[in-house]
Amino acid sequence: MIIHLVRSGGFGGIRREVRIETRSLSSEEREPLEGLVKASGFFSLPGKFPRPGKGADFFTYSITVDDGERVHTVEVSEPSLPDILRPLIREISKHFSG
Amino acid sequence: MAVRGIIPPHMLKHLAESSDPEDRKLAVRMLMRIEKVRGMRRALGEVYVATPTGGRCIRVYDVKHGSDSDLPGDLLANPAKSKDPEVKEAYKGADATYSFYKDLYGRNSIDDKGMCIDSSVHFETDYDNAGWDGRQMIYGDGDGVYFNRFTIAIDVIGHELTHGVTEYEAGLVYQDQPGALNESMSDVFGTLVKQRVLNETVDQADWLIGEGIFTKKVKGKALRSMSAPGTAYDDPKLGKDPQPADMKHYVKTSEDEGGVHINSGIPNHAFYLAAMELGGHAWEKAGRIWYVTLRDALKPKTSFATAAKRTYQVAGVLFGEGSAEQAAVKKGWTGVGVKIPK
Structure with missing residues (x-):
């Protein structure tokens, strides 16, 4: 499985990006990631969540997952982030360089 | 303090007679404000206009x-005396910001009706x-490796x-140029709050956003840096x-809502140039022009060019057509490559 996350926006507007090939990870790292992709029903999620009408300085995420059979991208801003996606984004974010 | 904002109606005449319907609307909005304040004065028999009560309400929560x-x-309870620096800073920063808007521009809180200013600290983990x-408002603690707590910078x-x-005022849409203007307004008044707390003149200020x-x-x-955008970190x-x-270096991107935290460098620098031209305390003239523009003269989808025109018009109304203040505003926008439309 290949997971690609781009985080933009936030107060600092600092772009962070990570591309993970799960097979190159240890099982302790791979299992929660692949498990959360499955638990979130990632491939059934809409490609775009509505932008929040109010608020500012929130993070914006673009997540792409390729499981070998399917490729799907989800774009979502933090205030519209469904609870089902939050743990997955937190888990992927652990892999930002540094 | 709203009384200090009174604008001589004859100065609005040229706006009211403009061929541009937006100019005319701006003049009408400003005239209505004048009438409102006058009515208050009459009702009080020309005595000092008391500030609205039910003001300062600042609350801090731990999430x-x-x-x-x-x-x-x-x-x-008692956030001003908390031993938790994040709680104390969130309180003091909100308090200083409330005072800034109230003392300088006569604004009573975020909605100008005295709404409570609520902040939550310790949002998520390593956020x-x-x-x-x-x-x-929400504040994260930072990851401790690259980022400190966000309340550290007032x-x-x-x-x-x-x-x-x-x-509550302009309602600038959080995308593309209006979004970058929205961001820039926040940087402008954020840095002015800091400058006022430190009692700094334009030459003494660091013009940095998020120092610390x-x-x-x-x-x-x-x-970010307002004096030299693009140089804050590497x-x-x-x-x-x-x-x-x-x-010339405007960034076209779909990320960050069309680069709202990126292209804000352009209006930020325009403000900086105008403020430097005017000297002294930036909140007195440049800040005042920007504040009245934000309050009365912008619409949700305002572009950089229209914002430039509005600040120029407001400077003319507040300080006079052909005034040094108006010239400084023009110089600021010209300095970032934004031509003020006729």
């Missing part, structure tokens, strides 16, 4: 590393962000609270400050 659904969290969610607090002001948020590990002095892990200082 205890919870998320959106846990907001606002536990209300804290590298601060934000305004449309109701309140301009960040002024920045977040100003997002609330913008939402980076840990020592990061090669950078702050998140770090092997976090990359380089992407802000442009002029229209």
